Amino acid sequence: MLRRYGSQYAPAVLMIAVAVAAFFAFPFNLAFLTRILIMIVLVLSLDLVLGYAGIATLGQAAMYGAGAYAAGLFAIHVWADPVAGLLIGALAGAALAALAGLALMRTHGLTLIMLTIAVAQICSEIANRARDITGGADGLRGIRMQPVLGIWEFDFIGRTGYWYAFAVAAVVMVLLAVLVRSPFGLSLRGIHQSPERMLAIGAPVYWRRHAAYTLGGGIAGIAGALTAQITQLVSLETFSFALSAEAMIMLILGGTGRLYGAVIGTVIFMWVHHTAAANDPFNWLFVIGAMVLAVVFFLPTGLISLPPALKRLAKGGRHAGS
Amino acid sequence: MQGLEVRGLSKRFGGLVVSENIDFDLKPGDRKALIGPNGAGKSTFANLVTGILAPSGGTIRFDGQDIGGMGEAHRVKLGIAKTFQITTLFPEMTVRENLRLPILEREGRGFRMFRRASGDAAVEDEIGTLMAQFDLGPLADRPVRDLAYGQQRLVEMALTLALKPRVLILDEPAAGVPSSETHLITDAIARLPEDLAVLVIEHDMDLVFKVARSIVVLVQGRILTEGTPSEIAGNAQVRELYLGGGHD
Ligand SMILES: Nc1ncnc2c1ncn2[C@@H]1O[C@H](COP(=O)(O)OP(=O)(O)O)[C@@H](O)[C@H]1O
Ligand SMILES: [Mg+2]
Numbered sequence: 299m300l301r302r303y304g305s306q307y308a309p310a311v312l313m314i315a316v317a318v319a320a321f322f323a324f325p326f327n328l329a330f331l332t333r334i335l336i337m338i339v340l341v342l343s344l345d346l347v348l349g350y351a352g353i354a355t356l357g358q359a360a361m362y363g364a365g366a367y368a369a370g371l372f373a374i375h376v377w378a379d380p381v382a383g384l385l386i387g388a389l390a391g392a393a394l395a396a397l398a399g400l401a402l403m404r405t406h407g408l409t410l411i412m413l414t415i416a417v418a419q420i421c422s423e424i425a426n427r428a429r430d431i432t433g434g435a436d437g438l439r440g441i442r443m444q445p446v447l448g449i450w451e452f453d454f455i456g457r458t459g460y461w462y463a464f465a466v467a468a469v470v471m472v473l474l475a476v477l478v479r480s481p482f483g484l485s486l487r488g489i490h491q492s493p494e495r496m497l498a499i500g501a502p503v504y505w506r507r508h509a510a511y512t513l514g515g516g517i518a519g520i521a522g523a524l525t526a527q528i529t530q531l532v533s534l535e536t537f538s539f540a541l542s543a544e545a546m547i548m549l550i551l552g553g554t555g556r557l558y559g560a561v562i563g564t565v566i567f568m569w570v571h572h573t574a575a576a577n578d579p580f581n582w583l584f585v586i587g588a589m590v591l592a593v594v595f596f597l598p599t600g601l602i603s604l605p606p607a608l609k610r611l612a613k614g615g616r617h618a619g620s
Numbered sequence: 621m622q623g624l625e626v627r628g629l630s631k632r633f634g635g636l637v638v639s640e641n642i643d644f645d646l647k648p649g650d651r652k653a654l655i656g657p658n659g660a661g662k663s664t665f666a667n668l669v670t671g672i673l674a675p676s677g678g679t680i681r682f683d684g685q686d687i688g689g690m691g692e693a694h695r696v697k698l699g700i701a702k703t704f705q706i707t708t709l710f711p712e713m714t715v716r717e718n719l720r721l722p723i724l725e726r727e728g729r730g731f732r733m734f735r736r737a738s739g740d741a742a743v744e745d746e747i748g749t750l751m752a753q754f755d756l757g758p759l760a761d762r763p764v765r766d767l768a769y770g771q772q773r774l775v776e777m778a779l780t781l782a783l784k785p786r787v788l789i790l791d792e793p794a795a796g797v798p799s800s801e802t803h804l805i806t807d808a809i810a811r812l813p814e815d816l817a818v819l820v821i822e823h824d825m826d827l828v829f830k831v832a833r834s835i836v837v838l839v840q841g842r843i844l845t846e847g848t849p850s851e852i853a854g855n856a857q858v859r860e861l862y863l864g865g866g867h868d
Contacts, residue, residue, distance in 0.1 A: 477733050481724045484737040488721050491710040498670070498708070499722040499783060500696030501730055509731065 309558050310471075317464050321457075328456035334568045335463035336524045339470050340541075341548045341560040343517035348546070349554035350478055351510035352490030354407060356542050357414030358518050360398070360421045361391035363537035365519025367425060370438045370526040378444045384466065384523045391519020392512050394421070399511040403504055415539060422537035437533035441526060452528070459528040466524055470517055474557055477513070486510050487555070547586070551593055553600020562601055622683055623647040623817050624669065624700075624787055629678035631664055631841075638664045640841040642678070646787060646817045653832035654821045655852075657861060661841040662821045663705050666789045670702045671695045682787070699786035703793055705821075707772045711765035715756050715775055718764055719747045722782040746782070754778045754808060770801035777808055787817045794824050806830050825862070829853075837861075 320331055340362055347353045368390030369383040377383075398417045405413060425432045432438050445451045450458045477483050488496050489503055496503050526532045535541065544567070552563020567586065574582035597603055624646040631639035638661040646652060654662050667673040669680060671692035680688045687695055710718050723743050724730055738744065751757045754774040759767060764775055773793060780788065790809070794802045802824065809831045812818060822828050828835065828849075835852040837844040845855060852858055 479736050479738075480734060481729045481732045481737045483733075484717065484721060484724070485730045487713065488710050491712055492708055494704075495708045495710065495779075496721075496725075497692045498672075498696065498702065498704070499725045499779070500693045501725050502693055506730065 313561065314468075321460060325455070328460045330568075330572060332456055332460045332463045332528055334565060335460070335467045336521050336528070337545070337548065337568060338467050338561050338564045339463075339521035339524065340518055341545050341552075341564045342467075342470055342474055342557065343514045343521065344545050344549050345554060345557060345560040346474060346477070346486075346517065347511055347514035349549060349556070349560070350483065350490065351486040351507055351514075353403070353507060353511055353514075354411050355414040356411050356539070356546060357416075357418040358514070358545055359537050359539070359541040360414070360418035361395050361515035361518035362522040362525075362541065363418070363421055363425070363532075363534075364394045364515075365391040365522030366526040366532040366536045367432060367438060367522075368519070369523030370441050370532040371431070373441050373443060373527065374438075378442060380443050380446050380462065380527050383443070383527055384520055387519040387523025387526070388516040389519070391522065392516035395515020395518075396508070396512040399508045399515075403507045403511060415542070418537050418539065418542060422534055425534055425537065432532075435534060437531055438526075439531060441530040441532070443527050443530070456528070463524055463528060466520065470520065471557060471561075474517075478557065482506075482509070490555075547590055551590060551601060553602035556600065556602050559600045559602035566601065621645075621647075621681070623650070625679075625681040625684075626669065627679050627681075629665075629668060629680065630676050631661070631668055631673060632676045638841050639668060639675075642838075642841075642843055644836065644843070646819055648786065648815045648817050650817045650819075651831055651833045652819050653828040653835045654819060654838055655823070655825075655828060655835060656838035656844075660838045662838055663791055664841075665838065666702055666791050666819075666821060669787075669789065670700055696783060696785075699784075700789075701780045701783045701785035701787070702789035703776045703780045703791055705791040705795060707769070707776050707796075709764045709772060709775055709779065712763055714761050714763055715751065715767070716747055716760045718775055718779055719750055719782050720744075722779055723747065726783050750778045750782055753781075753811065755804065770797040770804070773797050774804060774808065777805070781812075785816070788812065788819070790818070790820045790822075792821055792823060794822060794827050802827060 321328070324331060340358065344355070344358045347355055347358065365387030369387035372386040373383050402410060402413050402417070426434050443452055446458060446462050450462070452458045485496065485501055485506055488501070489506055493503055522536060525536065548563040548567040549560055550563070551567055552561065553559025570585055570589065571582060574585045593601060597607060624644070626642060626644040629639055629642040630637070642665065654665065656662055664673065668675050671690055671694070675688060679686060682698055682700065687698065710721065720737060720743065723746055724737065751760055754777065756771070756774060756778060759771060764772055767775065773796070777790070777793060793809070794805045797805060806827055809818070809820065820828065820831055832849060834846065835849055836846045837852065837858055839861065844857060845852070847855065
């Protein structure tokens with residue numbers, strides 16, 4: 299019994315421990331660590347959409363950007379409460395996904411990918427044109443948040459931002475952990491593995507996919523809102539193709555369809571990016587590229603499967619030939 | 621009328637006529653077989669009835685209701701289900717999960733987000749009963765992609781039965797199953813609920829003669845004849861079709 303619970307909660311405990319350790323180990327890198335946490339939320343949203351539901355997208359940044367602009371504008375013009383802003387960001391991301399999803403979820407494969415990219419591009423273009431509201435290419439400035447829950451002021455070093463982002467990431471993680479084990483989550487895996495069979499058991503595949511895309515959009519919107527609130531700036535980059543693509547690489551690196559895979563992939567990608575780019579600003583992409591290739595060829599289920607794979611390898615070594 | 625009532629059904633793929641003016645009835649308790657050479661249009665007929673394909677003409681009624689324009693999922697909800705000629709399962713899921721999905725969908729719980737999919741004792745009991753019925757118990761927690769093909773065919777049948785259909789169409793349930801294991805399929809068909817309407821599409825004549833009380837012969841999209849097994853066995857045209865190839 300104890301062992302069962304031990305193995306069930308061990309990853310969660312480990313993650314909290316790592317977050318606490320990182321806070322004390324890198325007190326002057328909190329902004330970077332916070333960026334990792336925000337990316338984790340975005341990549342988790344992609345994991346729900348791509349990893350679980352199998353919806354091929356290279357445009358998750360559309361909902362991230364929508365959440366960021368919505369939360370930023372809300373803070374400037376309406377109310378600067380962080381938690382209320384998160385809800386607005388979630389709503390904006392979900393609303394955009396629900397609307398675009400009506401058309402997108404009728405398509406598959408390459409068509410779907412191209413359309414998701416197009417949606418993000420259109421969003422970017424709208425934000426660019428609506429200068430008076432969004433600040434256009436200069437970005438949305440002047441976001442000043444109130445203390446979190448009325449207690450914790452956002453400070454210059456970024457301590458509040460770090461723990462705030464951590465708390466949000468943890469809540470999202472728990473929500474998704476519940477979701478993917480639910481009948482809904484099981485049906486998404488079903489649609490991913492065999493849409494024909496899902497139709498043949500009477501499942502409304504289109505609406506199930508639409509729901510997954512909308513939920514994923516809401517979570518991406520939360521990630522965007524976090525960025526807006528913590529960095530106090532929203533730029534057109536939030537809609538960028540590069541962001542969508544990087545999120546996908548992080549997910550593939552860590553392992554799709556596994557929540558901890560999204561976390562591990564993001565941490566490793568961001569960390570390699572950070573250190574390799576510092577050492578060699580021009581060639582860090584080679585490092586990432588080599589890692590992705592290695593994972594795709596040798597560990598197609600992602601780095602999350604590295605420990606079990608090593609275990610199998612060790613066993614295989616002992617029973618050579620089997 | 622209770623059950624399926626197909627009238628003047630036709631289907632064309634471009635210029636190719638695959639179903640031509642088919643009249644067909646299937647009532648509760650029926651055990652019919654649909655036989656015919658490869659490419660006769662048997663799977664196409666099944667796909668028309670279940671809504672995977674849209675007909676080019678004709679009507680399909682179920683319990684008197686016109687279902688010809690209904691989507692596949694909708695027809696499943698009415699109780700029309702079929703197994704696939706080519707096994708169509710959830711390959712990365714365990715046998716248990718494969719059976720859990722249709723039960724949850726049947727019960728309309730597919731949008732529930734805050735409960736464990738495996739948390740309902742009644743559903744888990746039903747999965748257990750189904751697995752026992754098909755001798756799948758020992759394989760419960762294996763991913764179906766790891767199972768032998770014959771075992772996968774059994775999961776395919778169990779999964780479809782989990783929908784508690786009123787009309788069951790089995791598209792070549794024994795295709796690809798080693799002959800040493802076909803009895804599992806035959807037994808499973810023999811044990812189906814008495815009032816279920818069953819249509820078996822099959823090449824294996826032993827199986828057909830064991831389970832069918834009535835046989836429909838389809839050739840080039842048309843119904844050649846329909847009769848009892850002994851009538852069909854004595855029909856000269858049918859014997860000609862199946863001559864030489866024996867039971868193939
Ligand atoms: N989607 C399709 N498009 C075009 N032709 C098809 C399609 N499906 C089946 N056919 C053709 O229809 C004919 C009947 O196929 P099918 O119903 O699978 O036969 P059977 O199940 O009796 O072997 C075949 O000639 C096949 O090539
Ligand atoms: Mg066929």
